[in-house]
Every structure is written in structure tokens, then in C-alpha cells.
Amino acid sequence: MKFVLGILFFIFPSTFVFSQKIFGTVYNEVGDLLPYSSITIKNSTMGASANENAKFSFKLSPGKYTLICQRIGYTATEKTVELKANENVEFSFILKLQKLILDEVVVKSGGEDPAYEIIRNAIKKRKFYQNDVKGFSCNLYEKDMVKLLHLPDRIMGFKVPKEDRQQMQLDSSGQGIIYLSESVAKVDVQRPNKFKMNVTSSRVSGSGSFGFTFPAFISFYSNNINVFSGQINPRGFVSPIADGALNFYRYKFMGSFVEDGRLINTIRVWPRRSYEPLFYGVINIIEDSWRIHSLDLTLTKTAQLELLDTLQIVQQHVPVGNNVWRVKNQLLHFRFKQFAVAASGNFVNVYSNYEINPAFDKKYFDKVIIKYDTAVNKRSRQYWDSIRPVPLEYEELKDYKVKDSVYDASKDSLYRKFSFDSLNRKQPKFSLFSGLLNGYSRTHYGHKKYYEWGIEPVLPKIEYNFAEGIVLNFSARYSRYLKRRKNKITLLPYLRYGFSNGHFNAWASVVIDKNRNAISQMQTTKRSITISGGKRVSEFYKQSAIDPLVNSVSSLLWGTSYMKTYENWFANIHYKKTLESGLQFYVNTLYENRIPLNNSTHFTLRKKDSIHITPNYPDEIMAGQFQPHQAFVVSAMLSFKPGQKYIQFPYNKIPVSSKYPTFTIAYAKGINHIFGSDVHFDKWLFSINDDMNFKLGGLMKYKVSLGWFINSKAVNVQDYQHFNGNIGVLAGEYVNSFQVAGYYSQSTVSPLYSLAHIEHHFNGMLTNKIPLFKRLNWNLTAGGNGLLTRQNKYGEMFVGLENILKIFRVDCVWAFRETYKPELVMRIGMGGLLGGKMQRSQNKPVLEGGF
Numbered sequence: 001m002k003f004v005l006g007i008l009f010f011i012f013p014s015t016f017v018f019s020q021k022i023f024g025t026v027y028n029e030v031g032d033l034l035p036y037s038s039i040t041i042k043n044s045t046m047g048a049s050a051n052e053n054a055k056f057s058f059k060l061s062p063g064k065y066t067l068i069c070q071r072i073g074y075t076a077t078e079k080t081v082e083l084k085a086n087e088n089v090e091f092s093f094i095l096k097l098q099k100l101i102l103d104e105v106v107v108k109s110g111g112e113d114p115a116y117e118i119i120r121n122a123i124k125k126r127k128f129y130q131n132d133v134k135g136f137s138c139n140l141y142e143k144d145m146v147k148l149l150h151l152p153d154r155i156m157g158f159k160v161p162k163e164d165r166q167q168m169q170l171d172s173s174g175q176g177i178i179y180l181s182e183s184v185a186k187v188d189v190q191r192p193n194k195f196k197m198n199v200t201s202s203r204v205s206g207s208g209s210f211g212f213t214f215p216a217f218i219s220f221y222s223n224n225i226n227v228f229s230g231q232i233n234p235r236g237f238v239s240p241i242a243d244g245a246l247n248f249y250r251y252k253f254m255g256s257f258v259e260d261g262r263l264i265n266t267i268r269v270w271p272r273r274s275y276e277p278l279f280y281g282v283i284n285i286i287e288d289s290w291r292i293h294s295l296d297l298t299l300t301k302t303a304q305l306e307l308l309d310t311l312q313i314v315q316q317h318v319p320v321g322n323n324v325w326r327v328k329n330q331l332l333h334f335r336f337k338q339f340a341v342a343a344s345g346n347f348v349n350v351y352s353n354y355e356i357n358p359a360f361d362k363k364y365f366d367k368v369i370i371k372y373d374t375a376v377n378k379r380s381r382q383y384w385d386s387i388r389p390v391p392l393e394y395e396e397l398k399d400y401k402v403k404d405s406v407y408d409a410s411k412d413s414l415y416r417k418f419s420f421d422s423l424n425r426k427q428p429k430f431s432l433f434s435g436l437l438n439g440y441s442r443t444h445y446g447h448k449k450y451y452e453w454g455i456e457p458v459l460p461k462i463e464y465n466f467a468e469g470i471v472l473n474f475s476a477r478y479s480r481y482l483k484r485r486k487n488k489i490t491l492l493p494y495l496r497y498g499f500s501n502g503h504f505n506a507w508a509s510v511v512i513d514k515n516r517n518a519i520s521q522m523q524t525t526k527r528s529i530t531i532s533g534g535k536r537v538s539e540f541y542k543q544s545a546i547d548p549l550v551n552s553v554s555s556l557l558w559g560t561s562y563m564k565t566y567e568n569w570f571a572n573i574h575y576k577k578t579l580e581s582g583l584q585f586y587v588n589t590l591y592e593n594r595i596p597l598n599n600s601t602h603f604t605l606r607k608k609d610s611i612h613i614t615p616n617y618p619d620e621i622m623a624g625q626f627q628p629h630q631a632f633v634v635s636a637m638l639s640f641k642p643g644q645k646y647i648q649f650p651y652n653k654i655p656v657s658s659k660y661p662t663f664t665i666a667y668a669k670g671i672n673h674i675f676g677s678d679v680h681f682d683k684w685l686f687s688i689n690d691d692m693n694f695k696l697g698g699l700m701k702y703k704v705s706l707g708w709f710i711n712s713k714a715v716n717v718q719d720y721q722h723f724n725g726n727i728g729v730l731a732g733e734y735v736n737s738f739q740v741a742g743y744y745s746q747s748t749v750s751p752l753y754s755l756a757h758i759e760h761h762f763n764g765m766l767t768n769k770i771p772l773f774k775r776l777n778w779n780l781t782a783g784g785n786g787l788l789t790r791q792n793k794y795g796e797m798f799v800g801l802e803n804i805l806k807i808f809r810v811d812c813v814w815a816f817r818e819t820y821k822p823e824l825v826m827r828i829g830m831g832g833l834l835g836g837k838m839q840r841s842q843n844k845p846v847l848e849g850g851f
Helices: 002-011 115-130 162-167 381-387 394-413 417-425 432-438 548-558
Strands: 020-028 038-041 047-049 055-060 063-070 077-083 089-095 135-150 176-190 194-204 249-259 262-271 280-286 292-300 310-321 324-338 341-356 368-372 440-444 451-455 463-465 469-482 487-498 504-515 525-539 565-578 584-595 629-640 645-648 653-657 662-670 680-693 699-714 753-761 779-789 793-804 808-817 823-830
Touching: 020 063, 020 077, 038 055, 038 310, 038 324, 047 055, 047 324, 047 341, 077 089, 115 249, 115 262, 115 280, 135 324, 176 394, 194 381, 262 292, 310 341, 368 653, 432 440, 463 548, 487 525
Parallel strands: 020 089, 194 368, 368 645
Antiparallel strands: 020 055, 038 047, 038 063, 063 077, 135 176, 135 341, 176 194, 249 262, 262 280, 280 292, 292 310, 310 324, 324 341, 440 451, 451 469, 463 469, 469 487, 487 504, 504 525, 525 565, 565 584, 584 629, 629 662, 645 653, 662 680, 680 699, 699 753, 753 779, 779 793, 793 808, 808 823
């Protein structure tokens, strides 16, 4: 406790002694409010920001102060006030419109606008100001608010539940605050690339979570501006004073004004071409020093802005040391409307107490870039009222009051018996038809017994194949938490019946998950052990991405069954551990008694003489069905990403970034004579994969692998090295599969083989130069896939468009084989803003039998 108080006194030395308050409102000359104006104490870095209603408020110790009020487009105004002990002072600032001087600049007819010379000078000084100090520290206050302006009754045809509206505390018109948070942090920076943020306090309305603190800094001295971690445009945005900015922007000198003895030039900026990642607005540059004084810049859809309709960035820079300026206030205001849902938001940052070139300990900057204090979300309301530099709006006060009351009540009653009884009574009732179609799940709440159970949908999982005929699958789950919910044990039974061959298969898995801390808001499974056994039907390649529905349709219409299966009695033990560093490894032991599964029906929906029924084994690499045999296989995998950076929460930490790729090494050994095992092989696989963001140049994704069989004395087809293939029109998993190759045509036992997947997402580059077409925001993508073995060479090249309706992607793929002419096909998949996140991972986890 003393340590926490010591930290608070160090970061906020006057928090507990300031009882005097200065507050007021900022107006213009005609009485209109001027929201988000900056108020600074002269000759210091302390200050505040007005809120959306132009109200400001902050606490100071007794004394005499000169306050400076600034807003872009208005003349800075000073007021001197004397603050006595236990006295609050209220007054208003009235700002006059900034009168720009044009007399000193002569623009000749047909000549260059003087703004260009000013911008050239600013560009020359850009790198200097980007690195003008070795390091600095400052305090950061951030307030984030997102408000719904309209919520329709239905979204994409789905009705919005009444419970969701009530939970968000929306009014009858569908309006209300849906997210409100405040954070206080100490930020430390050391050139060239060291950063650390210690979040000492954070508050989220109606929640006990930690909130978020971003962006800490947006520097327009950088060539490329990255906002919200690239979520709104992975290419970033070009700064108006970037090295090549004159090729992107047009400028106009609007005039100049004098402030505190400095001549400040006002420059209007706008893009030379639409649909480039560029700003428009105003930037103020100080004469002679050519540094940024302030700016008000906006991004729109014509700047390739995704998700949002508009994003406005407002910054006010102030002197914080000897010829050193830094951002004092920053406002991000955004609006968006998608699927008839309209919302707006304000992210307000106030920076104070700058310290230039502090002496950091050599080991201070470690791999943790953001650290949350253990008491980060436990501060009192009185604490927040004492340190808040931006007054809360009435609507925000109400939001805190209502949602915090609901949260406190629900938290207090969470472990009461009547609360458990109420939750248990509200569980959905079982319906036979609904259960077969959609499945069913139920949770039992209690002090000592907390468990979940359910059944998976049955009807959607009906399959058809020639080996079993119509297949009925049934699976269920039962999970129970142990040791105060730190551990979880899950039972997963599976049943499968084939109506044609009459085979019934049953197997089960028991999964034990170990969680480090279940009280934490972010549970992370640290390790798990899975024990499985029984009789089942497996594909020859257990990681195959073949969809059972697609296979059923293909079998019924064309007599082609892509899935190749066999039966096996098996026992499997799988252990997996994930470290907080991001390192993952697993060890797996598998025993199988493998039994061939031949076709038992030839039924199709078309005439038999017009189609060929495929056998139930990979006929691309097998002349006939395999012989029954046993296999005992031990495998292991290690995956790590060096140089990982982390966010440290009170109970755990999570990896967030690294400039290095992910390295994976895997090994599998088939051991002869154990439990009658007939296999004898050793194989390795080493792979590297990464995403490389070239900003304006686009995003490149790649995965390169090298593998080898160092021993292949007895290898059955199930243990070959298989690769993800694809024959259908729906694309396979990008950067992990071939789009044209057969599912088993490239399988190998080659002593040495290599494969590569690479694709480049141009993210609007090139396509934004095409008239009319650029309005669609469809983006170019291109790449290739290749495989080289001792016996075979195979390659693919593709080019396509993504972000179609924000979801879809279409590629033209050329396949190159040694003995065939190039083949051209089309593939349709998920890609773009939403589709890239929705893309179904078709690569099943490596759990058994190697890789």
C-alpha cells in the first residue's frame, strides 16, 4: 500500500493537497461554445482541456497564475488569477477569431504560392524535430467516449434483442453512450525506439475491466501516420510534412498571426488526388523555426478510410523546455455509419509534466511496453474528481452513475444463492427440433458446482460418402471448473454411424485446462492435456481442409469423394503449453490400429454410366487399398517469435508485437515394434512465417518451410508428408495451402522438400489510380505458392481483387506442373476489411500423428 501511495505522490505530487479549483467556459465573440479548447498555465506544462460543452476545470495549489486559452482559428487569450486556500474561482474565456495577416506576403500572378516554401522548410526540419531530444517523460490523461446515434431494429435482417438495448442503457430512439473510459498513465520515451507506458489508473463505465490507452502519441513529424494500429488503413497516412509530401498534397497560404512574439503561418492542405491516404485541413507552422504549432486535419472515405466515415485529429503544441515543443492536447473525433448503425466518438488526450532527457536506468526499458498497476481499476470516484483535467459532460456523469450502480449490484449479488437460483431458472428450455438443428447448451451456477453441458447440432452434420453412405454424427460436451475456476475439465464424447456399411464408431476425449488466474479479466490457458481413445473414422491427412458438406454434394452429383478415410482403434495423449512469452510447444503420443474402409455404396443422383465413382483411398499416390497395420507415433512441436513485446496486466501478460517472424520446428517419429507397431520413420519440418507491413507499399504475408525424412524405412500413406490442397471453387486457407493442387497429389516421403506461400496485399495501391474503379475500394492482391521435392516440382501464381463488399476476394490462379500445360482457374474466398478477419481457418490444429 505504501508503495502504491508513493507512486501516486511521485506521478501526481499535488493530487492530495489541491482543494482549490479553477473552472469555467470558453466562448467565441458571439457567445457560441468552443469545445475542446486548450487551457495551459503559462511557463509550465500543466493545464487542461475543455470538454464537448466547452467547460474546463482543474485543481491547483494557492497562488497567482496566468492561464492561456488556445484554439485553432482563434487568438490565444491570457488571464491572470489569484487562487486562495479553499477557494474556487470561476471565469470564462472569450476568444476572438484569428485575424490572419497577408500584407507581408506578395503572391505574383502565376507564381508559386508561398505556402510551398514554408512547407519545404518544415520538411527539411522534420527529421530534426522527430529526434530533437534523446528522451522524455510525461503524464497522460485520456478520456474515450463512443456514443450510438442510431440503432435500427434490425441489422442485416437480424433483430436486435431488447436485452441488448437495455444492457447498453439506450433511450427509445436508440441513442446513448456505449463506451466510456478514463485512464491516467506515465509515458517514457527514449530514442530511437524505446517506449514504456505505466497505466496507474483506469476506469470503464459499468465494468471492472482495464480499458485501453491508445494512441499515446500521433507524431506528424513521422513520414507515415499510423492511427489505431492500422485498423482503419494498414497503409497508414502520409504526413503533410513528410519527405515526399509535395508529391501528394497541395498547399495554400491563408495568412499568418503573431502569438507570444512568434510569427505563425496558417497553411491549408488538401490531397492532389482523391483515394490516396491523405489528410485535408489546416496546419500552423512557426516562422524561422519551422516547427508545428498546431493542426486540425481530417480523413474521409476518399482517403481510403475504412470502418469510419470521418476522423478528425486536432493537436496543440506548446513549449516544454529549452527550444523543445511537444503536444499538449490531442483530440480524435470520429463518426461512422454501417448497416444503418450510426455512432460517433471522442478520444481526448491531455499531456502534462513533461521532463526532457530524463536519466533512465539501463534496464528500465524491457520487453513490457504497457504495464497496468495492480490497483489500476480500484481508484475511488473522489480520486477521479481530483485529477480529471477534462470535466465530464452531464451525459457522461449519468452514464457512470447508472452503469456503475448496475455493475456494483450485479457484482455484489454474483455469489449469493438467490442470484445463482435466478441464473439457473433463466436457462433455455430444451426443444427436440431446435436441439437437432441448432444444438443446446446449459450452464449451472453455484458456489461449489459450476459446470456447462450441451450437444452439438445433429442435422447440419449429416454427411454422405461412398464408404459409409449416409452418416449421422453426434457429439456433446460437459465442462466443470475446479479449484475456484482455475482449472477446467471437459468431457467430449463422439458417436458416428454409417447407414450403408452399418459401422458404429464411438470415441471420447478428456481435456484438462490449467488457467493461471481465473479472476483476471483476461484468462489465458497456460497448459492443457488431452486424453482420447476409442474407435473412429479418420482422414488419411488429419489436418485436411475438406468440408464434409462440399464432399457430400460432390459425391452425390459427380461421384467424386475428396475425403479419403479409414477406421482405427486409437489412444492418444496430447500435452500443450503456451508461455506468456508467446512460446508454444506440444508433445503428442498416438497409437492407431488402422483398418481399411472400402466403398459400400455407389448411389448418386445422376446416371452411373456418366460418372466414375472414386475409391476411398488417395488413388493419386496409391494403386490400391492399404493393408491393415498398427502405428505408434510420437511427435513434438516448438513455436516461438523472438523480440516479442508485451502488455503487462495485473494477473498476466500478453504478447503484442515483434519485428521478427515466427519460427516453428516439428518432429515426428514412427517407432517400430511397440504395441505391434509396423511403422519406422523420422521426419522434421522447419518453417518461418510473418506479416511485413510496408505501409504505403502494402502488406506482404509469407510462410516458407523446409522438411525432410531422415528415415523412411516403413512409412504408410497416413504418415506421408501431406500438404493442404484445393480443387473446389472456394479458396483454401491463404498462405497455408495450394489453390489448385489435388488433396493428396503432392504428398511425399522425399528425403528433402521445400515449400513456400507468399502473397502481397496492395491495400489500395495501384487500384486507387483507376478512375471510377477506385471508388469501390477494391484492392489488388498477388502472390504464389510453390513446392519442390526430389521427384516433383509444382507452382502456382495468382492475382486477384479483395475487399469486395468488404468481405469477398476473387483470384485468378495459374498452376504449373512439370508434365502438364499451365492451368487457369478462379477461386472465391474471404478477404478485405471484414473478410480477412472472418476467413475460416481451414487448417486443423496439429494434435496427432505429427504434421
